[in-house]
Amino acid sequence: MGFKNLLFKNNNLALLGGEPVIRKPLTPYRTIGFAERKAISKVMKGGNLSGFVGAWCDQFNGGPNVRKFEESWSQIFKCKYSVSVNSNTSGLIAALGAIGVSPGDEVIVPPMTMSATVMAPLIYGGIPVFVDIEKDYFCLDIKKVELAITSKTKAIIAVNLFGHPAQLRLLRDLADKKGIYLIEDAAQCPLATENNIFAGTVGHIGVFSLNYHKHIHTGEGGICCTNDDDLALRLRAIRNHGENITESLKIDNITNFVGFNFRMTELSASIGLEQLKKINNFVSNRENIAKKLSKELSSFIGLKSPLVRDDCRHVYYVWAAKINSKETGVSRSVLTKALKAEGVPVEEGYIKPLYLLPAFQRRIAIGRNGWPFNLTNRIYEKSLCPVAEELYSKSLLEFCICSYELNSSQLSKVIDAFQKVFENLNYLKDYDLRNCE
Numbered sequence: 001m002g003f004k005n006l007l008f009k010n011n012n013l014a015l016l017g018g019e020p021v022i023r024k025p026l027t028p029y030r031t032i033g034f035a036e037r038k039a040i041s042k043v044m045k046g047g048n049l050s051g052f053v054g055a056w057c058d059q060f061n062g063g064p065n066v067r068k069f070e071e072s073w074s075q076i077f078k079c080k081y082s083v084s085v086n087s088n089t090s091g092l093i094a095a096l097g098a099i100g101v102s103p104g105d106e107v108i109v110p111p112m113t114m115s116a117t118v119m120a121p122l123i124y125g126g127i128p129v130f131v132d133i134e135k136d137y138f139c140l141d142i143k144k145v146e147l148a149i150t151s152k153t154k155a156i157i158a159v160n161l162f163g164h165p166a167q168l169r170l171l172r173d174l175a176d177k178k179g180i181y182l183i184e185d186a187a188q189c190p191l192a193t194e195n196n197i198f199a200g201t202v203g204h205i206g207v208f209s210l211n212y213h214k215h216i217h218t219g220e221g222g223i224c225c226t227n228d229d230d231l232a233l234r235l236r237a238i239r240n241h242g243e244n245i246t247e248s249l250k251i252d253n254i255t256n257f258v259g260f261n262f263r264m265t266e267l268s269a270s271i272g273l274e275q276l277k278k279i280n281n282f283v284s285n286r287e288n289i290a291k292k293l294s295k296e297l298s299s300f301i302g303l304k305s306p307l308v309r310d311d312c313r314h315v316y317y318v319w320a321a322k323i324n325s326k327e328t329g330v331s332r333s334v335l336t337k338a339l340k341a342e343g344v345p346v347e348e349g350y351i352k353p354l355y356l357l358p359a360f361q362r363r364i365a366i367g368r369n370g371w372p373f374n375l376t377n378r379i380y381e382k383s384l385c386p387v388a389e390e391l392y393s394k395s396l397l398e399f400c401i402c403s404y405e406l407n408s409s410q411l412s413k414v415i416d417a418f419q420k421v422f423e424n425l426n427y428l429k430d431y432d433l434r435n436c437e
Contacts, residue, residue: 013424014341015334016431021417022343027405031216031275031282039270052263054241056248061236065269070223072276079201079225081232084269085239088187088209089116090262091222093123095205096155097256098234099181101126104375105154110140111353111388113159117185118354122365124256125372126154130355132385136307138320139166141387146174155181160189160199162398163286163315164308168194168202175204183207187222188317190215191283195311201225205235210268213402215282215315216275218268239263283315286401289411290316293399296415297321300422302328303397319399320350322391330428332394334435335421338428342417346399349392355380 012018051063103125
Protein backbone atom coordinates (compact mmCIF):
# COMPACT_ATOMS: atom_id res chain seq x y z
CA MET A 1 0.00 0.00 0.00
CA GLY A 2 1.39 3.40 -1.04
CA PHE A 3 1.95 6.30 1.33
CA LYS A 4 -1.12 8.13 0.05
CA ASN A 5 -3.33 5.09 0.67
CA LEU A 6 -1.87 4.64 4.14
CA LEU A 7 -2.50 8.30 4.87
CA PHE A 8 -6.14 7.93 3.84
CA LYS A 9 -6.56 4.82 5.95
CA ASN A 10 -5.29 6.54 9.03
CA ASN A 11 -7.32 9.71 8.51
CA ASN A 12 -10.95 10.05 9.50
CA LEU A 13 -13.56 10.20 6.79
CA ALA A 14 -14.99 13.67 6.27
CA LEU A 15 -18.41 12.23 7.13
CA LEU A 16 -16.99 11.39 10.56
CA GLY A 17 -15.35 14.75 11.10
CA GLY A 18 -12.15 14.43 9.10
CA GLU A 19 -10.82 16.69 6.35
CA PRO A 20 -12.38 16.19 2.88
CA VAL A 21 -10.20 15.28 -0.08
CA ILE A 22 -11.84 17.99 -2.22
CA ARG A 23 -12.05 21.22 -0.27
CA LYS A 24 -13.38 23.51 -3.00
CA PRO A 25 -16.39 22.90 -5.25
CA LEU A 26 -15.53 21.36 -8.60
CA THR A 27 -15.22 23.81 -11.49
CA PRO A 28 -18.48 24.07 -13.46
CA TYR A 29 -18.42 22.84 -17.06
CA ARG A 30 -18.43 25.90 -19.30
CA THR A 31 -18.06 25.76 -23.08
CA ILE A 32 -18.99 29.29 -24.14
CA GLY A 33 -15.93 31.33 -25.06
CA PHE A 34 -14.61 34.11 -27.26
CA ALA A 35 -15.84 32.61 -30.55
CA GLU A 36 -19.42 32.38 -29.28
CA ARG A 37 -19.34 35.94 -27.91
CA LYS A 38 -17.99 37.19 -31.23
CA ALA A 39 -20.76 35.36 -33.13
CA ILE A 40 -23.43 36.84 -30.86
CA SER A 41 -21.97 40.32 -31.32
CA LYS A 42 -22.14 39.94 -35.09
CA VAL A 43 -25.83 39.01 -34.93
CA MET A 44 -26.57 41.88 -32.57
CA LYS A 45 -24.88 44.38 -34.88
CA GLY A 46 -26.82 43.03 -37.84
CA GLY A 47 -30.09 43.46 -35.94
CA ASN A 48 -31.75 40.28 -37.25
CA LEU A 49 -32.39 38.39 -34.03
CA SER A 50 -34.98 36.08 -35.56
CA GLY A 51 -35.53 35.38 -39.23
CA PHE A 52 -38.84 33.52 -38.97
CA VAL A 53 -42.21 34.50 -40.41
CA GLY A 54 -45.27 32.42 -39.54
CA ALA A 55 -46.62 32.19 -43.10
CA TRP A 56 -45.50 30.42 -46.27
CA CYS A 57 -42.63 32.46 -47.70
CA ASP A 58 -38.85 32.32 -47.89
CA GLN A 59 -38.59 33.13 -44.19
CA PHE A 60 -40.88 30.33 -43.05
CA ASN A 61 -37.81 28.20 -42.33
CA GLY A 62 -35.91 30.88 -40.44
CA GLY A 63 -32.95 33.17 -40.85
CA PRO A 64 -29.44 32.58 -42.23
CA ASN A 65 -27.85 31.38 -39.00
CA VAL A 66 -30.68 28.94 -38.27
CA ARG A 67 -30.43 27.46 -41.76
CA LYS A 68 -26.65 27.26 -41.70
CA PHE A 69 -26.75 25.63 -38.26
CA GLU A 70 -29.25 23.03 -39.48
CA GLU A 71 -27.14 22.31 -42.57
CA SER A 72 -24.00 21.92 -40.46
CA TRP A 73 -25.77 19.56 -38.07
CA SER A 74 -26.95 17.41 -40.97
CA GLN A 75 -23.43 17.21 -42.38
CA ILE A 76 -21.92 16.10 -39.07
CA PHE A 77 -24.67 13.64 -38.14
CA LYS A 78 -25.15 12.37 -41.70
CA CYS A 79 -28.89 12.87 -41.86
CA LYS A 80 -31.02 14.40 -44.61
CA TYR A 81 -32.88 16.97 -42.52
CA SER A 82 -32.16 18.79 -39.27
CA VAL A 83 -34.91 21.00 -37.86
CA SER A 84 -33.91 23.33 -35.05
CA VAL A 85 -36.27 24.05 -32.15
CA ASN A 86 -36.09 25.99 -28.91
CA SER A 87 -35.74 22.90 -26.67
CA ASN A 88 -35.61 19.13 -26.69
CA THR A 89 -39.06 19.19 -25.08
CA SER A 90 -40.43 21.17 -28.02
CA GLY A 91 -38.69 18.76 -30.36
CA LEU A 92 -40.38 15.76 -28.75
CA ILE A 93 -43.78 17.44 -28.98
CA ALA A 94 -43.12 18.30 -32.63
CA ALA A 95 -41.94 14.76 -33.36
CA LEU A 96 -45.07 13.17 -31.90
CA GLY A 97 -47.23 15.65 -33.77
CA ALA A 98 -45.39 14.97 -37.01
CA ILE A 99 -46.07 11.23 -36.87
CA GLY A 100 -49.75 11.91 -36.26
CA VAL A 101 -50.27 10.90 -32.64
CA SER A 102 -53.97 11.35 -31.87
CA PRO A 103 -56.21 10.91 -28.81
CA GLY A 104 -56.09 7.35 -27.51
CA ASP A 105 -52.92 6.35 -29.38
CA GLU A 106 -50.39 4.54 -27.20
CA VAL A 107 -46.75 5.56 -27.06
CA ILE A 108 -44.21 3.23 -25.43
CA VAL A 109 -41.81 5.09 -23.12
CA PRO A 110 -39.16 4.20 -20.54
CA PRO A 111 -39.78 5.03 -16.87
CA MET A 112 -36.33 6.50 -16.25
CA THR A 113 -35.75 9.69 -18.22
CA MET A 114 -36.41 13.41 -18.00
CA SER A 115 -40.14 13.93 -17.49
CA ALA A 116 -40.64 15.70 -20.84
CA THR A 117 -40.17 12.39 -22.67
CA VAL A 118 -43.26 10.83 -21.14
CA MET A 119 -45.38 13.98 -20.92
CA ALA A 120 -45.02 14.90 -24.60
CA PRO A 121 -47.57 12.30 -25.86
CA LEU A 122 -50.21 13.79 -23.58
CA ILE A 123 -50.19 17.04 -25.59
CA TYR A 124 -51.94 15.19 -28.42
CA GLY A 125 -54.03 12.92 -26.20
CA GLY A 126 -51.56 10.06 -26.51
CA ILE A 127 -51.30 7.49 -23.73
CA PRO A 128 -47.82 6.77 -22.33
CA VAL A 129 -47.18 3.03 -21.88
CA PHE A 130 -44.25 2.44 -19.56
CA VAL A 131 -41.87 -0.42 -20.39
CA ASP A 132 -38.96 -1.45 -18.19
CA ILE A 133 -35.29 -0.90 -18.95
CA GLU A 134 -32.16 -3.03 -19.18
CA LYS A 135 -30.37 -3.49 -15.88
CA ASP A 136 -26.89 -2.88 -17.33
CA TYR A 137 -27.40 -0.25 -20.06
CA PHE A 138 -30.48 1.55 -18.65
CA CYS A 139 -32.29 1.77 -22.01
CA LEU A 140 -35.57 0.18 -23.12
CA ASP A 141 -35.64 -3.63 -22.87
CA ILE A 142 -36.57 -4.62 -26.41
CA LYS A 143 -38.11 -7.95 -25.40
CA LYS A 144 -40.50 -6.13 -23.08
CA VAL A 145 -41.18 -3.50 -25.75
CA GLU A 146 -42.34 -6.16 -28.18
CA LEU A 147 -44.71 -7.63 -25.58
CA ALA A 148 -46.17 -4.17 -24.91
CA ILE A 149 -47.14 -3.39 -28.52
CA THR A 150 -50.89 -3.47 -29.16
CA SER A 151 -53.21 -2.45 -31.96
CA LYS A 152 -53.29 1.01 -30.34
CA THR A 153 -49.51 1.52 -30.35
CA LYS A 154 -48.42 4.46 -32.49
CA ALA A 155 -44.79 4.86 -31.52
CA ILE A 156 -41.85 3.90 -29.34
CA ILE A 157 -39.74 6.60 -27.71
CA ALA A 158 -36.27 5.18 -27.06
CA VAL A 159 -34.10 7.25 -24.74
CA ASN A 160 -30.34 6.92 -25.21
CA LEU A 161 -29.90 7.42 -21.50
CA PHE A 162 -26.72 8.85 -19.97
CA GLY A 163 -25.10 8.86 -23.45
CA HIS A 164 -25.40 5.12 -24.22
CA PRO A 165 -27.42 4.09 -27.30
CA ALA A 166 -30.47 1.91 -26.87
CA GLN A 167 -30.76 -1.16 -29.12
CA LEU A 168 -31.66 1.18 -31.92
CA ARG A 169 -31.36 -0.99 -35.01
CA LEU A 170 -33.43 -3.74 -33.43
CA LEU A 171 -36.00 -1.23 -32.21
CA ARG A 172 -36.24 0.34 -35.68
CA ASP A 173 -36.65 -3.10 -37.27
CA LEU A 174 -39.38 -3.91 -34.74
CA ALA A 175 -41.13 -0.58 -35.40
CA ASP A 176 -41.03 -1.12 -39.15
CA LYS A 177 -42.31 -4.67 -38.76
CA LYS A 178 -45.25 -3.48 -36.64
CA GLY A 179 -46.00 -0.43 -38.78
CA ILE A 180 -45.28 2.05 -36.00
CA TYR A 181 -42.72 4.82 -35.47
CA LEU A 182 -39.46 4.93 -33.54
CA ILE A 183 -38.64 8.29 -31.96
CA GLU A 184 -35.25 8.72 -30.32
CA ASP A 185 -34.76 11.01 -27.36
CA ALA A 186 -31.10 11.75 -28.01
CA ALA A 187 -30.81 14.59 -25.50
CA GLN A 188 -27.79 13.09 -23.73
CA CYS A 189 -25.94 11.39 -26.57
CA PRO A 190 -24.42 13.64 -29.27
CA LEU A 191 -21.92 11.57 -31.31
CA ALA A 192 -22.85 8.31 -29.57
CA THR A 193 -23.00 5.50 -32.10
CA GLU A 194 -24.32 2.00 -32.62
CA ASN A 195 -22.47 0.06 -35.33
CA ASN A 196 -20.89 3.37 -36.44
CA ILE A 197 -24.28 5.01 -37.03
CA PHE A 198 -25.09 8.05 -34.93
CA ALA A 199 -27.70 7.65 -32.24
CA GLY A 200 -30.50 10.07 -33.03
CA THR A 201 -30.47 9.14 -36.72
CA VAL A 202 -31.68 5.51 -36.60
CA GLY A 203 -35.29 6.26 -35.65
CA HIS A 204 -37.84 7.94 -37.87
CA ILE A 205 -37.08 11.10 -35.88
CA GLY A 206 -34.30 11.77 -33.36
CA VAL A 207 -34.39 14.73 -30.97
CA PHE A 208 -31.24 16.28 -29.49
CA SER A 209 -30.93 18.77 -26.64
CA LEU A 210 -28.90 21.97 -26.63
CA ASN A 211 -29.72 22.85 -23.04
CA TYR A 212 -26.96 24.65 -21.16
CA HIS A 213 -25.62 21.62 -19.28
CA LYS A 214 -25.26 19.29 -22.28
CA HIS A 215 -22.03 18.39 -24.14
CA ILE A 216 -22.61 21.38 -26.43
CA HIS A 217 -25.34 23.96 -26.01
CA THR A 218 -27.04 27.14 -27.12
CA GLY A 219 -28.40 28.03 -23.68
CA GLU A 220 -31.74 26.45 -24.55
CA GLY A 221 -32.42 24.67 -27.80
CA GLY A 222 -32.80 21.40 -29.65
CA ILE A 223 -32.53 19.68 -33.02
CA CYS A 224 -34.83 17.12 -34.69
CA CYS A 225 -33.21 14.80 -37.25
CA THR A 226 -35.03 12.79 -39.90
CA ASN A 227 -34.46 11.31 -43.34
CA ASP A 228 -38.14 11.49 -44.26
CA ASP A 229 -39.32 14.35 -46.50
CA ASP A 230 -42.87 14.45 -45.14
CA LEU A 231 -41.81 14.25 -41.50
CA ALA A 232 -39.34 17.10 -42.04
CA LEU A 233 -42.11 19.30 -43.46
CA ARG A 234 -44.40 18.45 -40.56
CA LEU A 235 -41.70 19.17 -37.99
CA ARG A 236 -41.16 22.59 -39.55
CA ALA A 237 -44.89 23.24 -39.66
CA ILE A 238 -45.42 22.40 -35.99
CA ARG A 239 -42.40 24.54 -35.12
CA ASN A 240 -43.80 27.59 -36.85
CA HIS A 241 -47.60 27.99 -36.96
CA GLY A 242 -48.19 25.28 -39.54
CA GLU A 243 -51.91 25.97 -39.81
CA ASN A 244 -50.96 28.91 -42.03
CA ILE A 245 -49.26 26.86 -44.75
CA THR A 246 -51.69 24.02 -45.47
CA GLU A 247 -53.52 25.88 -48.25
CA SER A 248 -50.37 27.23 -49.87
CA LEU A 249 -48.82 23.75 -50.02
CA LYS A 250 -52.12 21.98 -50.79
CA ILE A 251 -51.66 19.56 -47.89
CA ASP A 252 -54.46 16.99 -47.63
CA ASN A 253 -53.57 15.36 -44.30
CA ILE A 254 -53.58 18.30 -41.90
CA THR A 255 -53.54 16.17 -38.73
CA ASN A 256 -51.65 18.10 -36.04
CA PHE A 257 -50.97 21.04 -38.36
CA VAL A 258 -51.82 23.25 -35.42
CA GLY A 259 -48.53 24.99 -35.10
CA PHE A 260 -46.63 26.17 -32.06
CA ASN A 261 -43.84 28.69 -31.77
CA PHE A 262 -40.85 26.40 -31.21
CA ARG A 263 -38.49 28.57 -33.24
CA MET A 264 -34.78 29.00 -32.53
CA THR A 265 -33.38 32.54 -32.56
CA GLU A 266 -30.52 33.72 -34.73
CA LEU A 267 -28.57 34.34 -31.52
CA SER A 268 -28.90 30.73 -30.41
CA ALA A 269 -28.09 29.41 -33.87
CA SER A 270 -24.93 31.54 -34.04
CA ILE A 271 -23.78 29.98 -30.75
CA GLY A 272 -24.67 26.54 -32.05
CA LEU A 273 -22.51 27.00 -35.14
CA GLU A 274 -19.47 27.74 -32.99
CA GLN A 275 -20.23 24.91 -30.58
CA LEU A 276 -20.49 22.41 -33.45
CA LYS A 277 -16.93 23.24 -34.48
CA LYS A 278 -15.75 21.96 -31.09
CA ILE A 279 -18.13 19.04 -30.58
CA ASN A 280 -15.54 16.33 -31.21
CA ASN A 281 -13.17 17.70 -28.59
CA PHE A 282 -15.91 18.31 -26.03
CA VAL A 283 -17.40 14.83 -26.38
CA SER A 284 -14.02 13.06 -26.43
CA ASN A 285 -13.04 14.89 -23.26
CA ARG A 286 -16.16 13.63 -21.45
CA GLU A 287 -15.40 10.10 -22.68
CA ASN A 288 -11.82 10.25 -21.44
CA ILE A 289 -12.94 11.41 -18.00
CA ALA A 290 -15.44 8.55 -17.75
CA LYS A 291 -12.97 5.94 -18.95
CA LYS A 292 -10.41 7.14 -16.41
CA LEU A 293 -12.98 6.88 -13.63
CA SER A 294 -14.01 3.40 -14.71
CA LYS A 295 -10.43 2.19 -14.98
CA GLU A 296 -9.32 3.52 -11.60
CA LEU A 297 -12.45 2.46 -9.71
CA SER A 298 -12.98 -0.94 -11.36
CA SER A 299 -11.44 -2.94 -8.51
CA PHE A 300 -13.49 -1.38 -5.73
CA ILE A 301 -15.66 -3.88 -3.92
CA GLY A 302 -19.38 -3.45 -4.53
CA LEU A 303 -18.93 -0.80 -7.25
CA LYS A 304 -19.76 -1.67 -10.87
CA SER A 305 -18.67 0.91 -13.41
CA PRO A 306 -20.85 1.67 -16.48
CA LEU A 307 -20.90 -1.05 -19.12
CA VAL A 308 -20.77 -0.40 -22.86
CA ARG A 309 -22.51 -2.67 -25.33
CA ASP A 310 -20.39 -4.12 -28.13
CA ASP A 311 -20.20 -1.90 -31.23
CA CYS A 312 -21.47 1.14 -29.27
CA ARG A 313 -19.88 4.45 -28.43
CA HIS A 314 -20.94 5.77 -25.02
CA VAL A 315 -20.46 9.55 -24.66
CA TYR A 316 -21.13 9.77 -20.91
CA TYR A 317 -23.45 12.62 -20.14
CA VAL A 318 -23.57 10.78 -16.82
CA TRP A 319 -21.13 8.27 -15.38
CA ALA A 320 -23.70 5.84 -14.00
CA ALA A 321 -22.38 3.12 -11.68
CA LYS A 322 -24.17 0.50 -9.62
CA ILE A 323 -23.68 -0.14 -5.92
CA ASN A 324 -24.08 -3.60 -4.39
CA SER A 325 -24.78 -2.88 -0.73
CA LYS A 326 -24.45 -6.55 0.21
CA GLU A 327 -20.86 -6.48 -1.02
CA THR A 328 -19.95 -3.11 0.48
CA GLY A 329 -21.78 -3.82 3.71
CA VAL A 330 -22.95 -0.21 3.59
CA SER A 331 -26.20 1.26 2.33
CA ARG A 332 -26.05 3.29 -0.86
CA SER A 333 -27.36 6.27 1.08
CA VAL A 334 -24.47 6.28 3.55
CA LEU A 335 -21.93 5.64 0.79
CA THR A 336 -23.31 8.62 -1.11
CA LYS A 337 -23.17 10.81 2.00
CA ALA A 338 -19.54 9.82 2.52
CA LEU A 339 -18.58 10.64 -1.06
CA LYS A 340 -20.39 13.97 -0.91
CA ALA A 341 -18.64 14.78 2.37
CA GLU A 342 -15.33 14.21 0.57
CA GLY A 343 -16.43 16.70 -2.10
CA VAL A 344 -17.67 14.38 -4.85
CA PRO A 345 -21.12 15.56 -6.07
CA VAL A 346 -22.68 12.15 -6.70
CA GLU A 347 -26.41 11.45 -6.57
CA GLU A 348 -28.60 8.43 -5.88
CA GLY A 349 -31.04 6.80 -8.23
CA TYR A 350 -31.31 9.47 -10.95
CA ILE A 351 -35.09 9.92 -11.40
CA LYS A 352 -37.96 8.20 -9.63
CA PRO A 353 -39.89 6.08 -12.15
CA LEU A 354 -42.08 8.63 -13.85
CA TYR A 355 -45.33 6.68 -13.67
CA LEU A 356 -45.22 7.46 -9.95
CA LEU A 357 -45.74 11.17 -10.70
CA PRO A 358 -49.11 12.53 -9.49
CA ALA A 359 -50.25 13.05 -13.10
CA PHE A 360 -50.16 9.28 -13.67
CA GLN A 361 -51.14 8.15 -10.20
CA ARG A 362 -54.21 10.40 -10.24
CA ARG A 363 -54.71 10.04 -14.01
CA ILE A 364 -55.11 13.79 -14.38
CA ALA A 365 -52.84 15.54 -16.85
CA ILE A 366 -54.31 17.90 -19.44
CA GLY A 367 -58.06 18.35 -19.61
CA ARG A 368 -61.27 17.93 -17.64
CA ASN A 369 -62.56 14.51 -16.58
CA GLY A 370 -59.02 13.13 -16.60
CA TRP A 371 -58.42 13.59 -20.33
CA PRO A 372 -56.66 11.84 -22.01
CA PHE A 373 -56.53 9.09 -19.37
CA ASN A 374 -60.30 8.69 -19.71
CA LEU A 375 -59.54 7.21 -23.13
CA THR A 376 -57.76 4.20 -21.64
CA ASN A 377 -58.12 1.68 -18.84
CA ARG A 378 -54.37 1.61 -18.21
CA ILE A 379 -53.28 2.19 -14.64
CA TYR A 380 -49.82 2.97 -13.36
CA GLU A 381 -49.15 0.80 -10.35
CA LYS A 382 -46.00 0.66 -8.29
CA SER A 383 -43.87 -2.34 -9.36
CA LEU A 384 -44.83 -1.70 -12.99
CA CYS A 385 -41.13 -1.55 -13.94
CA PRO A 386 -39.14 -3.48 -11.30
CA VAL A 387 -35.69 -2.94 -12.85
CA ALA A 388 -36.14 0.84 -12.90
CA GLU A 389 -37.53 0.82 -9.36
CA GLU A 390 -34.59 -1.23 -8.05
CA LEU A 391 -32.07 1.07 -9.73
CA TYR A 392 -33.81 4.11 -8.29
CA SER A 393 -34.27 2.84 -4.76
CA LYS A 394 -31.16 0.70 -4.22
CA SER A 395 -28.32 0.53 -6.68
CA LEU A 396 -27.80 3.40 -9.15
CA LEU A 397 -25.14 5.98 -8.32
CA GLU A 398 -24.52 8.74 -10.82
CA PHE A 399 -21.90 11.42 -11.35
CA CYS A 400 -22.95 14.01 -13.94
CA ILE A 401 -19.76 14.48 -15.93
CA CYS A 402 -21.28 17.25 -18.04
CA SER A 403 -21.77 19.44 -14.98
CA TYR A 404 -18.06 19.84 -14.13
CA GLU A 405 -14.89 20.81 -15.99
CA LEU A 406 -12.72 18.16 -14.27
CA ASN A 407 -9.16 18.95 -15.25
CA SER A 408 -6.56 16.29 -14.48
CA SER A 409 -5.97 17.58 -10.96
CA GLN A 410 -9.66 17.64 -10.06
CA LEU A 411 -10.24 14.23 -11.61
CA SER A 412 -7.38 12.78 -9.56
CA LYS A 413 -8.95 14.18 -6.41
CA VAL A 414 -12.32 12.64 -7.32
CA ILE A 415 -10.61 9.27 -7.69
CA ASP A 416 -8.73 9.78 -4.42
CA ALA A 417 -12.02 10.57 -2.67
CA PHE A 418 -13.61 7.36 -3.94
CA GLN A 419 -10.53 5.45 -2.85
CA LYS A 420 -10.60 6.97 0.62
CA VAL A 421 -14.27 6.09 1.09
CA PHE A 422 -13.97 2.52 -0.17
CA GLU A 423 -10.86 1.84 1.90
CA ASN A 424 -12.79 2.84 5.01
CA LEU A 425 -15.98 0.85 4.51
CA ASN A 426 -15.63 -0.66 7.99
CA TYR A 427 -15.97 2.77 9.56
CA LEU A 428 -19.02 3.44 7.37
CA LYS A 429 -20.59 0.14 8.45
CA ASP A 430 -20.48 1.30 12.05
CA TYR A 431 -21.92 4.68 11.03
CA ASP A 432 -24.66 2.95 9.04
CA LEU A 433 -25.60 0.72 11.97
CA ARG A 434 -25.71 3.62 14.42
CA ASN A 435 -27.93 5.68 12.11
CA CYS A 436 -30.29 2.79 11.41
CA GLU A 437 -30.98 2.03 15.05
